[in-house]
Ligand SMILES: NC(=O)C1=CN([C@@H]2O[C@H](COP(=O)(O)OP(=O)(O)OC[C@H]3O[C@@H](n4cnc5c(N)ncnc54)[C@H](O)[C@@H]3O)[C@@H](O)[C@H]2O)C=CC1
């Protein structure tokens with residue numbers, strides 16, 4: 543049983559690779575990081591440590607790696623695989639699509655056994671997005687053939703894996719909690735199930751519940767924490783003002799989710815409480831720069847801030863915390879993050895209204911646009927008052 547997994551990073555090693563290996567798959571990681579590829583290939587194993595009191599650990603065996611820049615080799619591995627997964631970042635999917643298409647073409651020329659390809663990224667419809675990118679590289683005839691055997695089930699993945707700072711570049715520390723949900727309605731043929739995966743017939747409620755609670759709350763802790771001068775989520779989540787912003791927004795997105803999907807209100811409240819506990823896990827150090835990374839992606843119309851705000855707005859649910867969080871994201875001025883730098887340059891050159899319109903796609907006459915710009919002005923004022931002190 544062979545798995546090819548793109549991205550030997552934190553989630554790749556600390557979550558997806560771990561579960562695939564424990565389920566009996568031989569895992570071939572594909573990455574462009576030469577150090578990771580060489581070490582995985584030479585050692586054939588790595589260690590995962592849990593962020594709990596005992597620091598429990600497990601050795602993940604039966605793994606190897608290939609260089610993502612060697613497209614021919616990657617294609618061969620895909621042609622021979624039983625499953626393909628990714629955890630590279632949603633914006634990287636287009637860059638791996640060519641190699642996947644080459645692998646599919648090779649596979650089809652060899653008879654074409656069924657193949658599920660699952661993108662494990664923080665996005666709605668990640669696998670579907672990957673399929674679109676892959677199909678851009680296939681001929682019309684090949685697309686028809688691929689439709690018979692290659693499937694792209696969407697998925698939701700939830701496990702907090704911060705930036706790693708160990709002497710061993712392969713060692714990865716992860717929170718004990720994990721949830722990997724896969725849309726089984728898309729899967730065909732004989733499929734060797736992955737232990738620990740929750741297979742569902744309808745993914746949308748799960749991915750929206752996760753993205754608009756875990757990821758919404760987490761990025762608000764990051765953006766509000768950044769404005770208050772904190773460096774880690776653990777520090778920010780000790781500040782009652784930051785906690786109030788996070789909880790306020792989760793009540794707004796929660797009210798929308800409960801109404802949209804008829805979730806039980808008390809269970810959703812428990813879900814929120816559990817997530818807040820996960821954010822403050824004292825055995826983890828999670829940097830604000832990581833959790834707030836790529837603010838342009840995070841304020842895009844289908845992502846964790848604007849989408850729940852819009853869905854709530856349409857249900858007449860007021861969203862003062864969510865709109866303030868979008869304003870805070872617009873103030874995430876972290877030079878080491880390319881999207882933050884791009885966003886700040888755009889705001890300097892074109893003003894905040896143009897930025898809201900361009901990046902959130904909320905037109906200037908949309909009431910949420912006005913709310914965001916009002917909050918932006920207030921936060922800017924607060925920031926300059928604080929720095930004058
Ligand atoms: N870290 C976390 O707690 C969670 C992350 N995610 C999602 O998982 C995905 C990966 O995140 P992380 O593991 O944190 O990032 P990461 O940066 O640790 O790992 C990404 C890996 O992809 C590799 N990569 C980049 N371009 C590539 C290419 N063209 N071909 C092959 N490999 C390539 C990088 O070298 C890196 O090793 C993202 O979509 C993220 O939103 C989802 C849930 C939790």
Ligand SMILES: O=P(O)(O)OC[C@H]1O[C@](O)(CO)[C@@H](O)[C@@H]1O
Pocket residue numbers: 664699700701702703756757758760761832833834835836
């Ligand atoms: O990986 P992204 O989408 O940049 O966002 C970071 C988020 O991913 C997570 O690592 C886990 O879902 C959260 O810690 C955080 O909300």
